[in-house]
Amino acid sequence: METLKLVLESVWRVLLVGLLLGAGLPALFAVGVRGAAIGNGYEATDGTTHRPNPLGTVLAVVMFAAVIVAVILGITVIVASGFGLRVSFENIYPTLVER
Template identity: 55%
Template sequence: MVHLESILRVLVIGLILGAGLPAVFAYGLVAYSAGSGGVDEDGTTHAPNPALKYLGVALFTIVAAVILLALLWITRSTIEHHLGVNLFPFAK
């Protein structure tokens, strides 16, 4: 049972970070693009929407923060060894 629970945890995290993070980035692109306004193919114009642009930037920031934290997590033992800084004191 312990092995099954571990496998399910890895599966859930893999789905969140493997498929969820690119989806958040894609929604950020859509929001940022829709927020900038522009002209459609038929000639109609859309005014810029600052709220959608800020939403897109916020989603990009979340993706960047997750990537940065993942890199720091992967290199935590090397950073602690060379710099003496424990970035994640709650994890051993």
């Protein structure tokens, strides 16, 4: 019974990370693209035009920055493991430490 509990706990963690990174980052990017469209003004399918909204630009910048930080952090984890290091999240910001 203990083994089944450990397996289900591991599956739940993998599913959560997969949803966050597999679907979450593209969703953030899509929100950023939508924010950029709102920030520049756009024409709806019914022909109405919408004025540029600066909050859309701010939203786009924040979303794109979050995606870029996640990608850089992922690359850092991969490269660090190749050098025998690991990324530690003990501080406010990630640091590289020896294994």
